[in-house]
Amino acid sequence: MNSTERFKKVMDILKEFDLGNSPINHSFFDKLSEEEMDNQGLIKQTVNKLLSYQERVSLNTNTYPEYVMQNLRQRRGLDKYDTSLDDQLSKMSKDNAFKEVVNWNGLLGGYDYTIKSWVKDIYGVNLDDIK
Incomplete structure (x- = not known):
């Protein structure tokens, strides 16, 4: 998969889970290999990690x-x-x-x-x- 195809794949995932297009959202999926990008279980796990991160940051509980x-x-x-x-x-x-x-x-x-x-x-x- 070339970089254009990979970008499109990530965009499709972000759209499917209504996550929005941002560098941070992309970076969560950039770590996945080509094979992992086709693993629905791993994609859902990555989505959950992203949502957890977004929630933590939105609460702004850090010093x-x-x-x-x-x-x-x-x-x-x-x-x-x-x-x-x-x-x-x-x-x-x-x-x-x-x-x-x-x-x-x-x-x-x-x-x-x-x-x-x-x-x-x-x-x-x-x-x-x-x-």
Whole structure:
């Protein structure tokens, strides 16, 4: 199946389940192999995962914005849409969440402190004072 056929297949699935066309919705199905795209049971399971994710995000129970939560999830080895540890991740201190996001994005070796010092020196805002 070429990329055009695959896209059409995903669009058909999204239409069948009245899910709407969005990059996030597509990404749930992009992970499926060509054979899996013909497995109705797996498609329904993927639809349920997508609906569960959408419901969790719509409730907005997390401390941090969704893009930060995606970084924190991936840092733990989870899929960026796997909300299974969100309650735990939302309880992270701002310092730990910042450090994790900085590290996940490739800034290793204490850059969380370096960035905070830049913000303080440039903007006059001490992020450690913000609770």
